[in-house]
Amino acid sequence: xxxxxxxxxxxxxxxxxxxxxxxxxxxxxxxxxxxxxxxxxxxxxxxxxxxxxxxxxxxxxxxxxxxxxxxxxxxxxxxxxxxxxxxxxxxxxxxxxxxxxxxxxxx
Amino acid sequence: xxxxxxxxxxxxxxxxxxxxxxxxxxxxxxxxxxxxxxxxxxxxxxxxxxxxxxxxxxxxxxxxxxxxxxxxxxxxxxxxxxxxxxxxxxxxxxxxxxxxxxxxxxxxxxxxxxxxxxxxxxxxxxxxxxxxxxxxxxxxxxxxxxxxxxxxxxxxxxxxxxxxxxxxxxxxxxxxxxxxxxxxxxxxxxxxxxxxxxxxxxxxxxxxxxxxxxxxxxxxxxxxxxxxxxxxxxxxxxxxxxxxxxxxxxxxxxxxxxxxxxxxxxxxxxxxxxxxxxxxxxxxxxxxxxxxxxxxxxxxxxxxxxxxxxxxxxxxxxxxxxxxxxxxxxxxxxxxxxxxxxxxxxxxxxxxxxxxxxxxxxxxxxxxxxxxxxxxxxxxxxxxxxxxxxxxxxxxxxxxxxxxxxxxxxxxxxxxxxxxxxxxxxxxxxxxxxxxxxxxxxxxxxxxxxxxxxxxxxxxxxxxxxxxxxxxxxxxxxxxxxxxxxxxxxxxxxxxxxxxxxxxxx
Numbered sequence: 143x144x145x146x147x148x149x150x151x152x153x154x155x156x157x158x159x160x161x162x163x164x165x166x167x168x169x170x171x172x173x174x175x176x177x178x179x180x181x182x183x184x185x186x187x188x189x190x191x192x193x194x195x196x197x198x199x200x201x202x203x204x205x206x207x208x209x210x211x212x213x214x215x216x217x218x219x220x221x222x223x224x225x226x227x228x229x230x231x232x233x234x235x236x237x238x239x240x241x242x243x244x245x246x247x248x249x
Numbered sequence: 250x251x252x253x254x255x256x257x258x259x260x261x262x263x264x265x266x267x268x269x270x271x272x273x274x275x276x277x278x279x280x281x282x283x284x285x286x287x288x289x290x291x292x293x294x295x296x297x298x299x300x301x302x303x304x305x306x307x308x309x310x311x312x313x314x315x316x317x318x319x320x321x322x323x324x325x326x327x328x329x330x331x332x333x334x335x336x337x338x339x340x341x342x343x344x345x346x347x348x349x350x351x352x353x354x355x356x357x358x359x360x361x362x363x364x365x366x367x368x369x370x371x372x373x374x375x376x377x378x379x380x381x382x383x384x385x386x387x388x389x390x391x392x393x394x395x396x397x398x399x400x401x402x403x404x405x406x407x408x409x410x411x412x413x414x415x416x417x418x419x420x421x422x423x424x425x426x427x428x429x430x431x432x433x434x435x436x437x438x439x440x441x442x443x444x445x446x447x448x449x450x451x452x453x454x455x456x457x458x459x460x461x462x463x464x465x466x467x468x469x470x471x472x473x474x475x476x477x478x479x480x481x482x483x484x485x486x487x488x489x490x491x492x493x494x495x496x497x498x499x500x501x502x503x504x505x506x507x508x509x510x511x512x513x514x515x516x517x518x519x520x521x522x523x524x525x526x527x528x529x530x531x532x533x534x535x536x537x538x539x540x541x542x543x544x545x546x547x548x549x550x551x552x553x554x555x556x557x558x559x560x561x562x563x564x565x566x567x568x569x570x571x572x573x574x575x576x577x578x579x580x581x582x583x584x585x586x587x588x589x590x591x592x593x594x595x596x597x598x599x600x601x602x603x604x605x606x607x608x609x610x611x612x613x614x615x616x617x618x619x620x621x622x623x624x625x626x627x628x629x630x631x632x633x634x635x636x637x638x639x640x641x642x643x644x645x646x647x648x649x650x651x652x653x654x655x656x657x658x659x660x661x662x663x664x665x666x667x668x669x670x671x672x673x674x675x676x677x678x679x680x681x682x683x684x685x686x687x688x689x690x691x692x693x694x695x696x697x698x699x700x701x702x703x704x705x706x707x708x709x710x711x712x713x714x715x716x717x718x719x720x721x722x723x724x725x726x727x728x729x730x731x732x733x734x735x736x737x738x739x740x741x742x743x744x745x746x747x748x749x750x751x752x753x754x755x
Contacts, residue, residue, distance in 0.1 A: 162751050169338050176334050180327060181488050188484040189652050200478065206461020211476040214323045215536050216458070219330040219529040226522045233342070234515065 161240040168232045255628045258283040259581030265666050294511045295523020300431035304386025304594035308587040313562030315539035321477045321482045332498020333525045342514045343673045346750045350506040352665045353609040357744035359672040362680035366685045370609035372664050373502040376657045377602035384591040385643035385654035386542030390564045408640040415596050439588025445573045448708035463544050471547040497658025500666030501692030563650045603631035655714035662717035663690035667724045675745040689727045693720030700745035
């Protein structure tokens, strides 16, 4: 019983670990994209204020809006939706992949 | 009928239609109803998430703040959408597998301590109360606007209306139709905006993208640069506010419990995407109201001075509609949307707050042997007590709607978010750490009013609306340090975390 229990634990542990490792990878990648576009862009905007690069950000227009306003007010919410879609697609894929692996080894 | 009685008529019709539709659905398929409504697929789940989220802060407060501050207030737009990324990526599926959907329940179970549960319950009730004060301010302003009475009486009437609505729909047992609510809210926000854009001669089919021209006119003709970055405030405050709202979203009690209604994790995850899209539809529109409002004022030559602008900012979407010459019934549609959003947010928050009093404090801690009836009575009494408290606080509101709401987000982000984050992702976190973390979080949230008189520096690092940029990391550090000083949580919990929460595959 104890042997079986141990085997059960160890064997279920492995695919779990694989799944979790993949999950953490995508989380870190997405949070990076989230932080860069949200805070990175604002820092860039503040630092470049008054210089030529800053002028490009605030003078150029898209849909009539200054580029930085468009980026923050309209593009970023879209970007967040995009990040969520990527996350879901990826998680759908890895959970399918890992549960198939588990099925093959046990059932 | 004159214009304002038309708007009152429309508002009444909308509120009654919610009850009628709810009752019809109830008699048709009452069996299918589970917790808070029937499952209607990923898109329906998304609409439910969005309508649960929309409140007076999104519909009135946001446009008002952008009207006042321009680019600086976009931090609200980003904070209130970007939080869903954090929520989905870090917490959603794990919390669902954990199986506890209210913050006190999760804290009590994960950290195995009734003291931690009590603190978490008090915190969530405080969050609900602060959040409701902002909603009541919105309701009061709409009432005083529609009936032409002063704000105090508007809040009183509004409070009475909310409570009677709550009692009435509670007695009739009306289920909340979240999909219908979302449709009403977005329709009543976007259609009047299209009307204004059309009236002013701008691209009206997608006013979310058509207001750019209006903004250009504003800076060309009247020399008002709406888009100037960091003109009224600093980069630090922008980022602090944005971050606070994001972690607050991921820690807000009534947002987390939405994952209950969807039957499997996969659909729950996808409904977050739809929910975020539906929320973004409103948030893309709010700046347009602000720009059109400013432009109309400038064109008519009565630009308000800052004090007057601030006092009317929360009602500016309705003021703009009237200034643009909108017919009364359409103003009524606009008011009805904002009012129903505020109504249902208040109803939901007061009920979860009261349920928390009855279950987490009265039943779990004070009287474990209390009967079902006694608990129900405590919950009903709790609703009224909370409503009265909110009403009292709303009579003298401390700030703008969105600002008051931001304090609730700061509290959630400083306390509940770190607790969930470490509770899910770090098996070593224990109850001592949790309690220390929550107390630190409360201190951080209210550091500005408490200590800035003595130490002005504190007010700069922990501004009242945006304390979580420094607060949340500090709370996480405190939780880690204190947890490491005390023994690890029971093995059973750690195994549950590893095998069920992180190991179970969808």
